[in-house]
Amino acid sequence: MLTVPERFTAFRIHKNDKTITSGFEKISLDDLTAGEVVVKVAYSDINYKDALAATGKGRILRTYPLVGGIDLSGVVVSSEDSRFQTGDKVLVCGAQLSELYDGGYSEYARVKADSIVNLPIGMSLRDVMALGTAGYTAALAIQRMEDNGQIPERGPIVVTGATGGVGSFAINMLSNIGYEVIAYTGKTEQEPYLKALGASKLINRHDIEMGTKPLENAQWGGAIDNVGGDTLAWLTRTTNVWGNIASIGLAGGYKLESTVMPFILRGVSLLGINSVEMPLSVRTQGWKRLASDLKPTKLELISPTTIKFADLPQAFDAYVEGSVTGRTVVEIDASLD
Structure with a gap:
């Protein structure tokens, strides 16, 4: 049975006056923004927006502090919404994570049910974060x-x-x-x-x-x-x-x-093209296509790198500098896949 520990690790972004700081912290579920579904996170990824937010090089967050990471995949721990049950494998992409709501750079996330998509058939939790x-x-x-x-x-x-x-x-x-x-x-x-x-x-x-x-x-x-x-x-x-x-x-x-x-x-x-604010029906249809006719045949070529959660802070500068080719997946708990 999946349970949430009293405290867990998250990568959090703060603003003190005009200075942005970020790093790993121990937080509790009560520290997270509101949502109907709690997810044990398996993977996240690194997007340009994530690097800008974490380094303070771009104005991404609209409130502070927040857990970084605009994407996540994982397993439902608890749900107040009947569409999702404990043990369901799910993903969230965009949906104002790490802008208005706490994101995926955490061992546990609490998210709004309308932002969640069930893991498409034929795809793994890592696959969907390789896409992100x-x-x-x-x-x-x-x-x-x-x-x-x-x-x-x-x-x-x-x-x-x-x-x-x-x-x-x-x-x-x-x-x-x-x-x-x-x-x-x-x-x-x-x-x-x-x-x-x-x-x-x-x-x-x-x-x-x-x-x-x-x-x-x-x-x-x-x-x-x-x-x-x-x-x-x-x-x-x-x-x-x-x-x-x-x-x-x-x-x-x-x-x-x-x-x-x-x-x-x-x-x-x-x-x-706005991939952040859209109805759940549109999100779900998009992911169905990503699992079928639009499924990339070169996924490992485009997303070749997987890093451990602990190595996340060292990865952002290369994205800000534009020296990265290909996407990076962040492994938080691969045992869930």
């Missing part, structure tokens, strides 16, 4: 594009920020369901990696002349953009008739300087 928010966001982008009429026959899909988690998953998933995929990256030394995922070719972002016309030569059927800024504006000008652009990231800037001409004269659609 990055994999789910890529799947959501593809789903929204398809709902808006995207099909392989309309031309290749360009994926920017291609070596990142979302970009890597998007390339592999799109390739697996019949799309030609073009990887847009400044890390051309990663060509073997990107082609192994399914990219047909690479575009070196440093070689691009984006032009200044309201409409440039149409080059692709659609795009998944992790960059934003000038890159997103360029994509609006170069996407073909009735193409969809899924906008996910803003590493290149949050401003969008464009005209209405791509949207009016070519019917281009700009789809905003």
Whole structure:
């Protein structure tokens, strides 16, 4: 029988005046934010947002202190919601963990029932954290594009920020369901990696002349953009008739300087992707697809690294610096899998 000890280990983030500090602490269940379901955590992962939050390099948390980690998987210890029973294997991705609510960097978590998804059939607790928010966001982008009429026959899909988690998953998933995929990256030394995922070719972002016309030569059927800024504006000008652009990231800037001409004269659609706030039905459907037609065939290539919980603090700087290729899974209690 699963029980919660009086005190357990969590990686917690504090703000003292303007200084952010973080580290391991012993806390109790009463220290955690409210939720209907208590989970013994098996795995979490590291996302860019996690690194920004833990190091204080980005304003991610909206309240302090909080346990870090926007994703978790594990086993239900207790539940006040009839949808979940003790012993159920579950996952939570995003859902404002480590923003408004305590997250997955803890031996035990207390979460809201509406944020929980049952572990999909055919996937392990580690598998879903190897995917994490990055994999789910890529799947959501593809789903929204398809709902808006995207099909392989309309031309290749360009994926920017291609070596990142979302970009890597998007390339592999799109390739697996019949799309030609073009990887847009400044890390051309990663060509073997990107082609192994399914990219047909690479575009070196440093070689691009984006032009200044309201409409440039149409080059692709659609795009998944992790960059934003000038890159997103360029994509609006170069996407073909009735193409969809899924906008996910803003590493290149949050401003969008464009005209209405791509949207009016070519019917281009700009789809905003928010993987945090959505109905449970949408979350569940997304994970069903991740366990079926969108299941990555290169999961271990994209998420090759597993670290122990104790090694977590040393892993963040590489994410902030952008020197990481591939995702990292955080092992908290592998015996639950």
